[in-house]
Amino acid sequence: MKTRIRALRWVTVLALLLVLEALPRAGLVRPATLEPVSVIFLRLGEILSTGTIPSPYFARAGSPTLASHLSATLGSILVSYAGAVLIGTPAGVLLWRLPTLARVLQPYLVVYYALPIFALYPLFILLFGTGFLPIVLLGFLFGVVVVVVNTALGLRRVDEEIYPKVGRSLGLRPVQMYLSIYLPGAAPYMFSGWKLAFVYSTISVIASEFLISVRGLGHVIDRSYRNFETANMYAAILLVIGGVMLANSLLTWVERRLYTRIE
């Protein structure tokens, strides 16, 4: 079964790559729409090895290096993600300590992710100008609530178990209760929230850069698309997707280890 699963997965990937290679080569799709996969991979290799995007537009705009865009994107993700975790986690603890507050906020938390938060982006640009701040703010808003909810949920789950009672009968002080009972018990749930916040912040930062910005990988995709630099566009898309998938696999692996530890 395991070998069949692996075989099917690889056959699918290969078939997909072959189709994407064959379509433009056979002339069924114009090269302005889709370049062959081999060309895209070669272009990505070129961008990564030389560190510059081979494009007259970015040369003129004064930001031909990959590093300038990569650092803008990673910086925005890092700041918004750090904000989401550092503010969201204590807020989640607070929500767990104050059940009345939790009950009041419950309906808002349920519908929060239903709102198309990106609609706020043009407003943020109006208020704060194009640049770092509106992107980071949106990334923070997109990531923070999932941290709050998962933290509160995880702590509440620990309360349903026997461990807090054990802790109290051992006469642990409040600090000890947090450090040796609640934190380890709620860790997997909290980590799930942190992981999702990373995913959400990343999505938000890339999407904001994609819509309006002057730097960043999303900006590279957007500009390459509008300038018909198809190979550059697909190379940047590949870079973003590959990077996010790698980070996500890593976080999922850690998450799975945390869950198996408590089971």
Add this chain to the structure above:
Amino acid sequence: MVALVLAWQLLSLRAGPVFLPGPASALSTLLDGLQRGWMIPHLWTTLVEILGGYAWAVGIGLSLGFSLGASPLLLGAYEGPLLNLYAVPKVTLFPLFLAAFKLGIASKIAFGAFHGLFPVAIYTWTAMRTMNPVHLKVARALRLSPVDTFWRVVFPAVLPGIVTGLRLGFNLTLLGVVLGEMFASRAGMGFLLMSFGAAFDASRILAVILALFMIALIANALLLALERRVRGVPEVHLRVS
């Protein structure tokens, strides 16, 4: 709710009404847009795209979810890659949709469907995998036909999981449609947002945001009511994998 409106009013007083109009002015701009009609054709475009995209998302998501839920081979091969794809910023792929479906509403419908189908599919196969195997054994012992097994045993068992997926799918379809319109379009609420943004018209931006949030809240109230009927308590838990 009252606190939220008050906070908005206070922020507006601090930033100045030109940059951030207060709630009253946003609401009256929204009513103006509906009465004088500058918003209405765009509202229709967006609603059509949402409904079209959602229909495809549900159709494709359910078929994908049921196929993967029914076959351990398919689930083993594709669950990981699909979960990973779900976490990717899907906006980056929007140029592909533009290339395939052109600038009109078809590209937004396709993109909205692509956004929304993931939660539908994921919740469906998860519900099928966590189904009680004894129920299937009973169905086999009673010699139910595959069609009967599906409608009388599998479907009722996985319905609670599916309705949650349906709600999350709607939210993502809405997001996908608005993002698509914001990136490249000549009509729709996302297009209005970007053009009012370029024109520094804060009160009209807020009116559009208000309308979009209302669409989201109304649709979610309906879907949450459905969820409550089917499963009792709606799932706040946001973990997917």
